[in-house]
Amino acid sequence: MKFTKMHGIGNDYVYVNCFKEEVKDPENLSIKLSNRHTGIGSDGLILIKPSTKADFFMDMYNADGSRGKMCGNGIRCVGKYVYDHKMTDKTSLSIETLSGIKYLELNVGEDGKVILVKVNMGEPILKTKDIPVVFDKERVINEPFTVDGINYNLTAVSMGNPHAIVYIDDVDGLEIEKTGPKFEFDSRFPERVNTEFVKVLDRKNIQMRVWERGSGETMACGTGACAVATASILNGYVDNDVTIHLLGGDLTISWEGEGNDLYMKGNAVTVFEGDYPV
Numbered sequence: 001m002k003f004t005k006m007h008g009i010g011n012d013y014v015y016v017n018c019f020k021e022e023v024k025d026p027e028n029l030s031i032k033l034s035n036r037h038t039g040i041g042s043d044g045l046i047l048i049k050p051s052t053k054a055d056f057f058m059d060m061y062n063a064d065g066s067r068g069k070m071c072g073n074g075i076r077c078v079g080k081y082v083y084d085h086k087m088t089d090k091t092s093l094s095i096e097t098l099s100g101i102k103y104l105e106l107n108v109g110e111d112g113k114v115i116l117v118k119v120n121m122g123e124p125i126l127k128t129k130d131i132p133v134v135f136d137k138e139r140v141i142n143e144p145f146t147v148d149g150i151n152y153n154l155t156a157v158s159m160g161n162p163h164a165i166v167y168i169d170d171v172d173g174l175e176i177e178k179t180g181p182k183f184e185f186d187s188r189f190p191e192r193v194n195t196e197f198v199k200v201l202d203r204k205n206i207q208m209r210v211w212e213r214g215s216g217e218t219m220a221c222g223t224g225a226c227a228v229a230t231a232s233i234l235n236g237y238v239d240n241d242v243t244i245h246l247l248g249g250d251l252t253i254s255w256e257g258e259g260n261d262l263y264m265k266g267n268a269v270t271v272f273e274g275d276y277p278v
């Protein structure tokens, strides 16, 4: 099976062009090829498929084989893949996901290949029932929330996938391997959750690390960065245009507040192509 290894600020996936390849058991394939010792090594698997509703369909799986409904870093790489492989000549694209259709603007470099992608991520989702999170209010904005005996202030946001955002003083020193799973498997998140640990640096800059549902700590999470920007703007900590600093690099997010779509801009990188024995 031919594949392409790509990443968005270090959030790396194996991409398979399902216009040419047939993938029968994506859940188990994602587990196998994500393994960084016995497989290709990645945060998961992304299948590029035909769509009847949009230009293409992005079908995404985490490293544990669970199916993700949206992937911000991944969708930017899908845009790069289809343009660079001449599957389209459009620089404005629509991509169907399990969380609806997203719209991309591709920036093409001097070599004729995509280097940056801007994504309309749609409007952030805030209702507890839609995230989902079990909480006795309609929204979770800066609410007290105790996990593993530690008191946090939680903001919960969905970008088509669930995010728990907590603000802490020492992001670098966080033992995320210990704390991340406590959030991910907390029963108040019936579909599990991606968790962002955040420090606001100033009104235009935020530092974050992420423990991803189904993949553990990743170098970056696009939907997570969008959720963090949403939470920070809602809480009045930052302005409407903000740079999110993640382990793998930066993303720029713009959101004019409720009733508006949120925009994310960042890179998309092709690492190598190969053939995987299936």
Ligand SMILES: N[C@H](CCC[C@H](N)C(=O)O)C(=O)O
Binding pocket: 011, 062, 067, 068, 069, 070, 071, 072, 073, 074, 161, 162, 194, 212, 213, 214, 215, 218, 220, 221, 222, 223, 224
């Ligand atoms: N782990 C996420 C999917 C990948 C999201 C992340 N890699 C991104 O760039 O948005 C979930 O299960 O909802």
